[in-house]
Amino acid sequence: MVRFTPDFLDELKARLRPSDVIGRYVKLKKQGNEWAGLSPFSQEKSPSFFVNDQKGFYHCFSSGKHGDVISFLQETQRLSFYEAVEQLAEEAGLPLPVETPVEAARAEKAKGLAEACGAAAKFYASMLHRSDGRGAMEYLRGRGVTDEQINQFQIGYGPSGRNAVKDYLINQGFTDEILIEAGLVIKPDDGSASFDRFRNRIMFPIFGARDRVIAFGGRALDPNARAKYLNSPETPLFHKGSVLYNFTSARMAAAEDKAPLMVCEGYMDVIALWGAGIKRAVAPLGTALTEDQLALLWRASDEPVLCFDGDKAGIGAAYRSVDRAMPLLKPGKSLSFAFLPHGQDPDDLLRSEGVSAMNDVLETSRPLVDVLWEREITTRSLETPERRAALRSHLRDLVKAITDKDVRNAYGEELSQRLSAQFKPPPRERYDHGERKQWKPNPQAKRGGKPGQGFRFAAEPRPTPGLKGPSQWVREATLLLAAINHPAIVERHENAFFGLDLVDSDLKLLLAEVLTAISIDPALDSGGLKSHLSQTGAARSLERILNDSQLSKHKFLRPDTEIDEVEQGFMNALAHHLFESTHKQEVARSASQIFTDGDDAWKAATAAREELINSSKGAGDDSTDGGSSGGLVDALERMKQTVEKKFGR
Structure with a gap:
């Protein structure tokens, strides 16, 4: 492509008065040495847009935009630099330079x-x-x-x-x-x-x-x-992949209407829409959208609307457009999708129901991220943990392909939140005759009553006395600090981290930020992760974890510890956390259910409770520093066998 020298551009601008060029697009009125008009960049009632022929520039006080006739055409008519210069050179009667x-x-x-x-x-x-x-x-x-x-x-x-x-x-x-x-x-x-x-x-x-x-x-x-x-x-x-049918006319209409470009399938759709007063439609030439065509669209509109038939073929074409566009997304540059009634294209809809029906379709267009999400959760089976893990992995790969870092981060955060909301585990509660119930002994009730007598419903089981160990916050913070100081542990135990169900809301937010950052950039080291987290809403939780004296005692949590030792400590801490937060509650619920079977069951439940207390002695704070968790797991298994043996459960 021809290179325009500064001398050529100066000569071009010297031959044209800015007020003449800009005045074709903006109604200008003389004010002293300048021309004034309403801003072409924003809606306003009082003029804040000024053109100065002597200085050769325009300035818009409402939007802050400033430039010459070339940048004006680029901004308002969505022309490339070359196209703007070419158009102005023809108007000025100035031959384009030829280099060779x-x-x-x-x-x-x-x-x-x-x-x-x-x-x-x-x-x-x-x-x-x-x-x-x-x-x-x-x-x-x-x-x-x-x-x-x-x-x-x-x-x-x-x-x-x-x-x-x-x-x-x-x-x-x-x-x-x-x-x-x-x-x-x-x-x-x-x-x-x-x-x-x-x-x-x-x-x-x-x-x-x-x-x-x-x-x-x-x-x-x-x-x-x-x-x-x-x-x-x-x-x-x-070059078919670099051209859109009706692009030049449509981008001018879009600029005038301050509305996005529309993309439909073929010539007749564009022509029919134009006849109905929608003059901003374009069409690819018989192929799926290419990278060059997307660049053309984004030059004219920040978020062009792609119109597709609502049938299987149309939805498939929309999904292919999602895949083509995602790596190319930029801040503020995306796509929207409008789906027509099954079996109809814009021409069909306009002839059968009129322009109002077409406008209704356009008003219900959906952003790219919604179409992507719908595709991923409706085109695959998600009943098992393995399939949900595959979904998470696939989404992470799609996000990694986005070139722009800011958009990649935004998509990583958005999809992570959607995954958490979609697959949030249900409350661990017992169902009885369609009602959620949890049993809790009434300390004022007398022993020896009828089955079920002396018990009441409660929202949470009472903590089992006699069990010593780190607090809930310390257990949960231990797992998080392992990931923060050693991000590689997340890749080694991805399912464990994504499956963590934390109680502390601040730590839950911190975990989400950690997993989002590592998902977006798997090569992120501890320093980079901490720097990122310090700029998020979880910064206070990060500071508390990094400065907690109890956590600092554990060698495997220190930044300079070898990863294999970190992994061993993390696995032991995870086992203890799962026992304390999950297994213990399951035993308590099993015991509560046994109580309803009568006085003999009471004795078995008491024995099970004593087994739990005795087996858990010594599981204190040091258990998270590489100590064995086998005793806790064995105790749980023995309790399970005792219950099954006595009551056939």
């Missing part, structure tokens, strides 16, 4: 190809209104296409004759070689004479920069044609 003979030859060839395509478009347009084009016109009328739409999109007809456009263009002075390279005629490999590519087709010109025709799409009228739609081949002018 090769560039000059390429520019001259492109000019010749564009001229050939433009001449062909005029030929096709004229043929639509002749007797040869009667069938094409009848088809268009049957689809509700008006003369206004035909003229706006320069719709034409390619005659069925083998050499109709070729003979016309040759007579206009174009060579066979130019017509072949422009994709208008086909040269057979066997060396025989070339012939028209588009025959007996409704012709849709495809426009590039400066409204030049660069290619065509042709819709077959013969129902037995091999291809219903046929596009021009790749040429020096036309």
Whole structure:
């Protein structure tokens, strides 16, 4: 691409008055040495937008935007820098610079190809209104296409004759070689004479920069044609994956309406929407959206709306668009998705229910993250822990593919929260006749009563007396500090960390931040993790954990401890935590249920309780520092066997 030198740009801006260029888009009124108008960047009632011809710039006080005529076109018309310069140079009568003979030859060839395509478009347009084009016109009328739409999109007809456009263009002075390279005629490999590519087709010109025709799409009228739609081949002018049908016109309409671009499937959808007053629609040329096309869309709209049929094929196309877009997301740049009624495209919906129905569809468009989430939880079975772990792993891979760090962090946090909400474990409660119940002994009741007498319902079981050990906060903080000082432990025991059900709300928040950060950047070291956590809502919990004197006693929690020793300590701490927080409650609930079976059951429950107390002695604070947890686990198993043996449970 040609490089514009500072001298060329200065000459370009010297030839144009900013008020003339900007005045075509903003109504300006002279105020002293400046021109004033309403801001094109924000809604306002009093002018805060000023243009100074002497200094060659504009300034908008409401939005803070400032620049020259080039940046103005980039901002308001969504042009690239090259496109803005090209448009202004043509207006100023200033030839674009050509750096090398090769560039000059390429520019001259492109000019010749564009001229050939433009001449062909005029030929096709004229043929639509002749007797040869009667069938094409009848088809268009049957689809509700008006003369206004035909003229706006320069719709034409390619005659069925083998050499109709070729003979016309040759007579206009174009060579066979130019017509072949422009994709208008086909040269057979066997060396025989070339012939028209588009025959007996409704012709849709495809426009590039400066409204030049660069290619065509042709819709077959013969129902037995091999291809219903046929596009021009790749040429020096036309690269299918880099072009959107109606883009130049649509981006101007979007800028004027201050509304996002719409993306639909085909030419007829764009034309039908334009006829209904929705003039900001574009279409890819028969393929899924490419990276270049997404870049085009984001140049014109921060969040373009992709319209899809609500059937299986349409939803599949939407999912493919999600995968294509995710790695390319930038702050403020995303996609929305609008799903039409099953089996209908925009053209169908407009003809059957009118523009209000189409507007309703657009108003219910959904952000990309919602479509991604729905796909992941509805297209797979999630009944088992292994399948849920696979979902988590897959989502993490998708998030890692996002190039922009800020967007990657935001998606990691969002999906982590959705996973937590989706698979939050239910309360551990006993169900009896459809009611949630937990039994708790009434200390005022007398022993020897009838089965069930002397007990009341309670929200939580009473703590078992006689058990000594670290507090709940210390147990939970121990596991978290292991991860904070040694993030590698999370990868080694991923399921354990993601399955932790912490009671302390502050520690629960800290755990979520730790797992989100490590999921987004698995290579994160302890220093980087602490730095990140200090900027989150869990910063106070982090500071408390790092400065807790009881936690600092344990060697495996120190930052300089080898990872294998950390892992051993972590596993012992996890076993003790699970026993204290989960297994003990399960034993208590089992004992409570036994109580309802009568006086004999009371004795068994008492024995089980004594077994638990005796087996847990010595499980104090030091148990988290590499001590064995086998005694606790063995005690639990023995209790389970005792209950099963006596009561067949």
